[in-house]
Structure formats: C-alpha cells, structure tokens
Amino acid sequence: NAGVMQNPRHLVRRRGQEARLRCSPMKGHSHVYWYRQLPEEGLKFMVYLQKENIIDESGMPKERFSAEFPKEGPSILRIQQVVRGDSAAYFCASSPPKAGTSTEAFFGQGTRLTVV
Amino acid sequence: AQTVTQSQPEMSVQEAETVTLSCTYDTSESDYYLFWYKQPPSRQMILVIRQEAYKQQNATENRFSVNFQKAAKSFSLKISDSQLGDAAMYFCAYKGGNNFNKFYFGSGTKLNVKP
Numbered sequence: 001n002a003g004v005m006q007n008p009r010h011l012v013r014r015r016g017q018e019a020r021l022r023c024s025p026m027k028g029h030s031h032v033y034w035y036r037q038l039p040e041e042g043l044k045f046m047v048y049l050q051k052e053n054i055i056d057e058s059g060m061p062k063e064r065f066s067a068e069f070p071k072e073g074p075s076i077l078r079i080q081q082v083v084r085g086d087s088a089a090y091f092c093a094s095s096p097p098k099a100g101t102s103t104e105a106f107f108g109q110g111t112r113l114t115v116v
Numbered sequence: 117a118q119t120v121t122q123s124q125p126e127m128s129v130q131e132a133e134t135v136t137l138s139c140t141y142d143t144s145e146s147d148y149y150l151f152w153y154k155q156p157p158s159r160q161m162i163l164v165i166r167q168e169a170y171k172q173q174n175a176t177e178n179r180f181s182v183n184f185q186k187a188a189k190s191f192s193l194k195i196s197d198s199q200l201g202d203a204a205m206y207f208c209a210y211k212g213g214n215n216f217n218k219f220y221f222g223s224g225t226k227l228n229v230k231p
Contacts, residue, residue: 031217042120042207042221043161056218089159095217104151105219107161 002027004094005074006108013115019079019086021111025094032075033105034067037089049075082115089113118143120210122222129198130230136183137193137225139208148212150184150191155205155224167191169212195227203229 005024013019025032030051035043036059048056049069060067064082069075079086089112093105119142129135141150152164167175167184174182179199183192195202208222 033217033219035219035221040223042122042223043219044221045218048217059218091161093161104163104166107153110159112159 004029004092004106004108006090006092006111008111009109011111011113013082013113015083015115016081019082019113021077021079021090021092021113023075023077023092023094023108025075025092026106028096029094029106030097031095032069033093033095034075034077035091035093037091037110039088043091046077079113082113084115087113087115118145118210118220120208120220120222122208122225124225125223126226126228128228128230129195131198131200133198134194134196135198135227137195137206137208137227139191139193139222141189141191141208141210141220143189143210143212145212148210150182151209151211151219152180152182152191152193153207153209153221154202155207157204161207164206165193198229200229200231203227 007022032049034046037043045059047060047067052071064080066078089110091110092108095105121140148169150167154162154164165175165177165180174184179196181194205224205226207224210220
C-alpha cells in the first residue's frame with residue numbers, strides 16, 4: 001500500500017508563472033489536507049478537502065490559491081502568478097473516510113516550490 | 117484560537133543520553149489530541165507518539181515517552197538512549213475540539229545527536 005504521493009518533489013517557477021502541485025492520497029483515503037511550511041517554521045494548515053468538496057479553506061490565501069480534489073485523480077493545489085513569498089514546502093496529508101480526532105494524518109514528502 | 121509553542125529552536129544530546137523537548141499549547145477545548153512528529157532531512161513527516169487529553173497516563177513508544185501536564189498545558193517529549201538516527205526536526209502538534217481535522221503545529225525543535 002503506497003503512501004501519500006506528491007509530485008513533483010521540487011518545482012521551480014519564475015515570478016508570474018503558475019504552479020500546480022499534485023497529491024495522490026493513500027488507497028482508501030478520501031480526506032486530503034494541504035499544509036505549507038515556510039523556512040524555519042512549522043506546518044500551517046491551508047485547506048481540507050473531501051472528494052469533490054472543499055470542507056475547510058480557512059488557511060488559504062484569498063487570492064491566487066485554489067485547491068480541488070476531483071472524483072477521479074489526484075488533489076491539485078494551484079498557485080497562480082507566483083511570487084517569491086510563495087517559496088515554501090507544501091505538504092499533503094490524507095486520512096480515511098471515518099477519520100476522527102485521534103487519527104493521525106499520513107503525510108507525503110512534500111513539494112518544495114522555489115520562485116525565482 | 118489554538119496555539120502551539122516550542123521554545124527550543126535547537127537542542128543537542130550525546131549519543132545514548134536522554135533529552136527532553138518542550139511544548140506548550142493554549143486551548144479552551146476539553147477534548148483534543150496531542151502529537152509529536154519527526155521530520156528528518158528527507159522532509160517526510162513521521163508520527164512519533166500521540167496522547168489523548170482525556171487519558172492521564174503518559175503515552176510511551178519504545179524509547180519515546182511524553183510528560184503530559186494537562187493543567188499546565190504542557191506536552192514534553194523525552195527521548196531515551198538517543199541514537200544518531202534520532203537527529204531531525206521535531207514538531208509538536210494539536211488537534212481537537214470542533215475541528216477534528218486541522219493540525220496546529222509548533223515551530224519545531226532541531227535535535228542534534230553527537231556521536
């Protein structure tokens with residue numbers, strides 16, 4: 001059973017370009033979370049999705065950022081018109097359908113986005 | 117809002133010795149869980165140990181144990197018989213209340229293990 005798969009591992013974009021980060025949850029998991037880790041900081045919650053639904057996007061910047069988790073295929077975090085401040089590691093985590101408070105989230109290895 | 121504070125940016129320990137990493141949190145909720153995650157240079161987030169707030173007994177996983185002081189809102193991690201492979205960033209995390217699906221992470225403690 002493969003873990004949470006994120007790709008690419010590293011992504012370099014020029015200012016103004018678009019970045020698309022992909023996350024395939026663990027098999028059987030229908031809940032996906034995205035977190036951002038700035039240098040020297042802990043992970044900060046961005047968005048929580050279930051299949052075809054955004055459940056909580058309270059951590060998403062109001063502009064340029066969007067996320068989706070379609071019925072088929074991976075979850076996508078999309079950043080439009082990237083700026084240098086978007087440079088960070090972006091982590092995806094997944095949990096099973098009946099996840100409760102105690103359930104750990106299984107994390108991917110992250111995508112390191114560098115904006116030049 | 118829930119906050120998690122790790123006041124030690126970096127710690128060092130001699131191989132085979134014991135080290136304690138500190139974590140405090142702030143919450144008004146009564147039902148919650150606390151976690152310690154390890155992040156080696158590979159960036160993979162690895163669960164080390166978890167503690168349910170309603171349990172008074174401190175959680176233990178092999179060489180890793182916690183000192184959970186609910187009244188003081190303190191959740192420290194003790195690593196016994198430290199090994200070179202323990203060197204990593206360690207993050208304390210909180211989850212609970214009405215939003216059971218959102219982790220709040222501390223800023224991390226970098227642990228160095230000296231041979």
